[in-house]
Amino acid sequence: MQRIIYLSSAPAPLTPEDLGALLAVSRRNNAATGITGMLLYHDQNFLQVLEGEEDALSDCFNRIARDTRHRNLIVLWRDTVAARAFGAWQMGFARMQDLFADPMSGGMPGVLSLHDLARDGLNHADDPVVERLVRVYLRGFPDLAADRVGHARP
Secondary structure (H helix, E strand, O other), X not given: OEEEEEEEEOOOOOOHHHHHHHHHHHHHHHHHHOOEEEEEEEOOEEEEEEEEOHHHHHHHHHHHXXXXXXXXXEEEEEEEOOOOOOOOOEEEEOOHHHOOOOHHHOOOOOEEEHHHHHHXXXXXXXXXXXXXXXXXXXXXXXXXXXXXXXXXXX
16 A cells, blocks of 8 residues: 655635535545545645555556646655555535535535644544644645634643
C-alpha cells in the first residue's frame, strides 16, 4: 500500500458545481481502482491524500498531474504504508453551503467542514504524518485559524 500527499492550486476559483462534479468523478474513478483518500479545497488550494496499490496510485497521480484544474503541484510525502488512513473517499470544504443548498440537510456523505477539521483535527493517531500535514495546510488560512482560538485538541 502506498500513500502520497500533495499540494496544488486551481488556476481559478471552483464553483460549487465544479466541486460537486470533481467529488462525483473522483469517487467513481477511485472506487474502480481501489484508491481512497481525502481532498481538501479552500481558497483555490488543494491538499490531497491518496492511498492505494502502487500501480493504481501512480496512474491516478499522473492523471491529476495532467488535469488543468491543478497547477504548481508539489509532492509533500510519498511512502509505503501498512494500512489506509481513509477507508472511504472524503472531501473537505470551508463552507458546506458552498456545495449544498441546504447545509442542515446533512449534506453529501464524506464531505467534511474545514472549520470542524481545523478545530477538531482528523484524529488519525495511527498516522501522525497525515495529521501534521493537514494541520499545517489548515494553518495557512486565517479564516480557518480563527476557528481554532479557544479550542484545544482532545
